[in-house]
Amino acid sequence: MGRGKLRIYLGAAPGVGKTYAMLSEAHRRVERGTDCVVAFVEHHGRPRTEVMLHGLEQIPRKDLHYRGAVFTEMDVDAVLARRPQIALVDELPHTNIPGSRNTKRWQDVEELLAAGIDVISTVNIQHLESLGDVVESITGVRQQETVPDEVVRRADQIELVDMSPQALRRRMAHGNIYKSDKVDAALANYFRPGNLTALRELALLWVADRVDEYLTEYRSEHQVSRIWGSRERIVVGLTGGPEGRTLIRRAARLAEKGAGGEVMAVYVARSDGLTNASPKELAVQRTLAEDLGGTFHHVVGDDVPVALLDFARGVNATQIVLGVSRRKTWQYVFGPGVGATVARDSGPDLDVHLITHDEAGKGRGLPVARGARLGRARIAWGWLVGVAGPVVLALLLNAVDLGLANDMLLFLALTVAAALLGGLYPALASAAVGSLLLNYYYTPPYHRLTIADPKNIVALVIFFGVAVSVASVVDLAARRTHQAARLRAESEILSFLAGSVLRGETSLEALLDRVRETFGMESVALLERASDVDPWTCAGSVGTRQAVERPEDADVDMPVGDHMALALSGRVLPAADRRVLAAFAAQAAVVLDRRRLQSQADQARTLAEGNRIRTALLAAVSHDLRTPLAGIKAAVSSLRSDDVAWSEEDQAELLAGIEDGADRLDHLVGNLLDMSRLQTGTVTPLIREIDLDEVVPMALGGVPEDSVELDIPETLPMVAVDPGLLERSVANLVENAVKYSPDGETVLVAASAIAERVEVRVVDRGPGVPDEAKDRIFEPFQRYGDAPRGAGVGLGLAVARGFAEAMGGTLRAEDTPGGGLSMVLTVRAATAGAGNEFLRRDGAGATEVGTEVPTAVAGTAVPETGAEAAVAETVSAESERQVS
Numbered sequence: 001m002g003r004g005k006l007r008i009y010l011g012a013a014p015g016v017g018k019t020y021a022m023l024s025e026a027h028r029r030v031e032r033g034t035d036c037v038v039a040f041v042e043h044h045g046r047p048r049t050e051v052m053l054h055g056l057e058q059i060p061r062k063d064l065h066y067r068g069a070v071f072t073e074m075d076v077d078a079v080l081a082r083r084p085q086i087a088l089v090d091e092l093p094h095t096n097i098p099g100s101r102n103t104k105r106w107q108d109v110e111e112l113l114a115a116g117i118d119v120i121s122t123v124n125i126q127h128l129e130s131l132g133d134v135v136e137s138i139t140g141v142r143q144q145e146t147v148p149d150e151v152v153r154r155a156d157q158i159e160l161v162d163m164s165p166q167a168l169r170r171r172m173a174h175g176n177i178y179k180s181d182k183v184d185a186a187l188a189n190y191f192r193p194g195n196l197t198a199l200r201e202l203a204l205l206w207v208a209d210r211v212d213e214y215l216t217e218y219r220s221e222h223q224v225s226r227i228w229g230s231r232e233r234i235v236v237g238l239t240g241g242p243e244g245r246t247l248i249r250r251a252a253r254l255a256e257k258g259a260g261g262e263v264m265a266v267y268v269a270r271s272d273g274l275t276n277a278s279p280k281e282l283a284v285q286r287t288l289a290e291d292l293g294g295t296f297h298h299v300v301g302d303d304v305p306v307a308l309l310d311f312a313r314g315v316n317a318t319q320i321v322l323g324v325s326r327r328k329t330w331q332y333v334f335g336p337g338v339g340a341t342v343a344r345d346s347g348p349d350l351d352v353h354l355i356t357h358d359e360a361g362k363g364r365g366l367p368v369a370r371g372a373r374l375g376r377a378r379i380a381w382g383w384l385v386g387v388a389g390p391v392v393l394a395l396l397l398n399a400v401d402l403g404l405a406n407d408m409l410l411f412l413a414l415t416v417a418a419a420l421l422g423g424l425y426p427a428l429a430s431a432a433v434g435s436l437l438l439n440y441y442y443t444p445p446y447h448r449l450t451i452a453d454p455k456n457i458v459a460l461v462i463f464f465g466v467a468v469s470v471a472s473v474v475d476l477a478a479r480r481t482h483q484a485a486r487l488r489a490e491s492e493i494l495s496f497l498a499g500s501v502l503r504g505e506t507s508l509e510a511l512l513d514r515v516r517e518t519f520g521m522e523s524v525a526l527l528e529r530a531s532d533v534d535p536w537t538c539a540g541s542v543g544t545r546q547a548v549e550r551p552e553d554a555d556v557d558m559p560v561g562d563h564m565a566l567a568l569s570g571r572v573l574p575a576a577d578r579r580v581l582a583a584f585a586a587q588a589a590v591v592l593d594r595r596r597l598q599s600q601a602d603q604a605r606t607l608a609e610g611n612r613i614r615t616a617l618l619a620a621v622s623h624d625l626r627t628p629l630a631g632i633k634a635a636v637s638s639l640r641s642d643d644v645a646w647s648e649e650d651q652a653e654l655l656a657g658i659e660d661g662a663d664r665l666d667h668l669v670g671n672l673l674d675m676s677r678l679q680t681g682t683v684t685p686l687i688r689e690i691d692l693d694e695v696v697p698m699a700l701g702g703v704p705e706d707s708v709e710l711d712i713p714e715t716l717p718m719v720a721v722d723p724g725l726l727e728r729s730v731a732n733l734v735e736n737a738v739k740y741s742p743d744g745e746t747v748l749v750a751a752s753a754i755a756e757r758v759e760v761r762v763v764d765r766g767p768g769v770p771d772e773a774k775d776r777i778f779e780p781f782q783r784y785g786d787a788p789r790g791a792g793v794g795l796g797l798a799v800a801r802g803f804a805e806a807m808g809g810t811l812r813a814e815d816t817p818g819g820g821l822s823m824v825l826t827v828r829a830a831t832a833g834a835g836n837e838f839l840r841r842d843g844a845g846a847t848e849v850g851t852e853v854p855t856a857v858a859g860t861a862v863p864e865t866g867a868e869a870a871v872a873e874t875v876s877a878e879s880e881r882q883v884s
Contacts, residue, residue: 263294382422386430427471628661740766
């Protein structure tokens with residue numbers, strides 16, 4: 001039995017018609033005789049979607065009991081027992097009710113696929129796990145229900161359900177998505193044109209990347225080497241010179257002219273040692289390419305044009321951007337150059353752009369030496385000139401009689417040319433072959449390897465000696481030039497490392513990636529162990545290959561101290577490269593130590609902050625604890641005194657003083673304990689549904705009855721809060737407001753509902769707080785203005801905000817119109833969240849459960865799978881699981 005196939009309708013935004021498209025496909029399948037059933041589809045009360053369910057077999061849902069209510073979920077066992085050919089499963093990222101077979105619905109789908117059942121499902125782009133940060137930056141809200149990207153990528157077929165923002169807003173305005181009383185709020189919040197356009201772009205780009213993966217797989221399987229210009233991809237060839245920035249910017253402008261253009265900057269380095277480019281310049285160009293929306297790639301290859309063309313064809317590029325050669329005119333005798341070679345070999349599929357720049361024609365230095373030898377191609381040419389050149393010259397001289405002196409000078413010039421090209425050994429070979437040919441053809445007796453005239457012996461010996469001397473000098477000069485270039489490259493790398501130390505860069509992975517690129521390795525890992533007998537552990541690794549577990553398993557290992565080593569895999573490095581590698585290894589150890597020291601510093605900072613709070617706490621309570629204790633002790637001592645006969649009024653006053661002091665102590669200790677819980681992160685709210693009028697009146701027990709005016713409408717919805725935390729928050733806010741209110745002025749405590757939220761406002765007519773101090777008053781141990789020492793330790797507002805945020809709410813300060821300060825405490829309505837789930841009631845009173853909808857930020861709505869049509873702050877989640 002094979003695995004079933006998964007088809008997904010991917011929506012660009014809620015309301016584009018995913019479920020409708022899925023049901024339409026189901027009707028087409030049924031008409032063709034396919035056994036297709038509805039495993040779980042929610043129509044959300046939309047008539048058109050509900051009509052599409054008619055004529056399709058529906059598997060009964062499974063009832064689950066949770067928190068005293070009955071909820072329905074997909075019955076996986078029933079679907080497996082029914083074994084249809086195709087099952088329709090809506091809302092792939094949905095979170096199941098506790099007690100279900102699986103935690104997430106996509107796990108249910110995996111079971112159906114494993115059983116050989118084909119599945120058609122739906123998902124919105126904002127619920128892909130990798131896009132959580134992007135969606136949050138667009139909508140201001142973090143999506144709580146997500147599905148792993150890999151689950152969607154593994155789908156056999158993905159179909160995008162798209163709609164323009166204007167058309168979707170018209171659907172919303174016509175009441176096809178939400179009820180009429182929610183339309184205005186939805187259009188003003190989540191369904192703003194900017195939000196919809198951004199989500200649509202995310203969906204289009206994600207699907208385009210997926211299509212690109214399919215295309216790459218197809219080209220690889222069918223060995224298609226010809227470029228298909230389905231998408232503009234521009235490859236920028238970099239040399240590491242300053243002209244690279246001009247090329248990247250020009251390529252970015254070319255990409256902007258074509259829809260979906262992509263820029264890939266490529267640097268090709270030889271595989272046998274250090275690069276001759278400036279690491280600092282390459283780092284700048286990498287940053288520039290990424291800032292312009294492109295990518296940077298490091299390719300290893302000895303033949304730059306071939307490596308560049310192979311890369312371009314491998315990524316299905318359509319254009320290559322290269323800079324005009326920096327070589328001077330005479331340097332073209334060594335070849336046509338990279339630009340001309342790439343243009344010649346690119347074929348009709350690739351357009352090659354040669355861009356002028358300020359560095360064109362200014363010349364360029366010789367390539368960096370790899371060890372102490374010349375390039376392979378140059379050595380090959382040296383041997384060819386040194387061995388075949390004298391033979392060709394002899395054939396030419398046989399036709400022309402120039403005399404022995406001229407013949408010897410020509411052979412000497414050929415030897416010097418061999419030395420310039422290939423170094424010492426080709427020159428020696430040229431001198432030896434040339435001496436033999438001079439003896440055989442041009443010294444009597446001719447055509448014999450004997451010399452009749454002793455003067456000719458001297459001439460040949462001098463010729464051979466001069467040839468060897470010139471070849472040695474030329475070879476030594478070439479070696480010194482290459483060594484100087486290599487040392488320059490090494491100094492640039494070491495300067496880059498020193499600069500990274502001064503800049504305080506602490507990214508170990510970035511440094512290891514720099515090592516991999518510099519030496520052309522496949523993987524680099526930093527290994528360490530506690531002692532000689534402990535196993536090695538990996539502190540960090542980069543590369544395309546699995547990092548080794550021990551230094552001895554690597555192609556190159558560089559010890560760093562006694563218990564740390566840098567392990568490189570890919571090839572064996574020459575000994576000359578290990579000096580720079582040692583500098584990289586030492587820097588890697590420094591970066592690792594710095595990162596650990598930074599972590600320890602952060603911990604120490606946290607401890608110091610705790611000590612600061614404890615010190616401030618001791619300083620603050622030294623008086624505030626002593627004052628009520630002294631008052632209580634004095635009152636008790638007075639009551640127990642036998643020397644004074646206290647009247648009933650005096651006793652009542654003393655007892656009232658004792659009670660007041662005890663209340664102050666209780667309040668102070670309560671705030672201290674609350675602040676301690678917040679600082680240690682041990683506040684765990686127990687969220688449940690409750691009416692505000694059950695909690696807020698209890699919070700007013702610590703203030704005079706005539707000092708507070710309460711306005712809580714009976715029509716308010718229930719709230720999802722921890723009653724104890726809410727009571728403490730409101731109590732602290734009211735006590736603070738009463739403390740700063742003028743005599744005769746009452747504090748207003750009012751509540752109101754705004755869509756998914758309920759606001760509690762504590763309004764006073766006191767002196768108010770400037771805008772720059774509104775956030776500071778919520779910090780611990782802050783007293784604003786000239787508050788007396790006995791007015792508290794400055795923890796009330798900090799505790800109130802901490803408790804509000806622990807319940808998923810917010811607390812902010814606003815100016816009261818006409819003067820004063822208003823504290824706005826916002827909590828979620830019961831229909832918007834209760835614990836980790838939210839409760840929904842349909843018209844018949846049936847209740848369903850979905851997943852938490854986080855509080856909206858600045859009026860932004862929250863579409864969620866399982867609640868994705870909820871517009872937090874304005875649109876109720878009532879009877880909504882998913883907008884198709």
